[in-house]
Amino acid sequence: MENQIFRTVLGDVPVAELGMILPHEHLFTDLRGPDTFDYAQDDPGLVIETMKPYLAAAEDAGVTGLIECSTVGVGRNIEILRRLAEQTRIHIIAPTGIYKEAFTPKSFLHCTVDDLVQLWTEEITQSIEDTPAKAGFIKIAVSDDGPTKLEERNIRAAARASLATGAAIASHTIGGRAVMEEIAFLVDEALSLDKFIWVHAESEDDLSLHRQVADLGIYVEYDFIGQPNQDPLAQVKKVRTMVEHNYGERLLLSHDAGWFQPGRPQGQPEGGMRGYTYISDEFIPLLLANGLDRETVKLLIETNPKRAFAVELTN
């Protein structure tokens, strides 16, 4: 356990120093596409001024770690993340990896699996873009109809980079059919499936598929918590069902909230900015009021994300 660290944008931190962790959030996200002339750029002062109050509120709500899931293709900006991290006690963890095919920067279209394994391993073990920051995990995405050929390349590269470094893979995957196709590639790469996180599992209504995936050791992430179009009691029920079937250890909870978005007025995303406190303020009380005990809540918001994202120091 003492060799277990989180690889944050400001350096390695022992896992034991953290408590509650949000495994899927966004601070700075650019959805205009990587060919936009000022892609992934904005005034860092404005970003900090805009996002700092949300980080402060999350800190007050007990959040100690935030996994920033904006990967390459949707605006990863490591300098801005480092500057934000300097403004808060919350540990910020950034990804290596690449988003789905439609958001692939031109420079990544013709890379081989080996090229990506080398780059992603370097970003996890040495440096992202010549900054002092390292990546804490691998974030990829597959198209809604299932992985394209290019995304299969990314999945295989992610598996090999994970095998080389111990870093977790989180993959934006809509629906059970897409995740099953993805899992087949991971199995083919002999990845231990407890390194894999099914991002947006709530997109699949068939809960038996959640259990089937959890049975493989995969983390099933409910990351629509607190979103305006969701029914919180239905979400509580889903969580309870997983816990009652003894899949509590496979479950992750997050908001998929934020974010500062370049190209939008004052960086406000469509639908407005969402903060990172709903789980602390509303959802945990709802879980407790609906039969979950504090021990289980701690498992969901602290123990599981620690186990999912911890990196073992080998040297």
Ligand SMILES: [Zn+2]
């Ligand atoms: Zn997200």
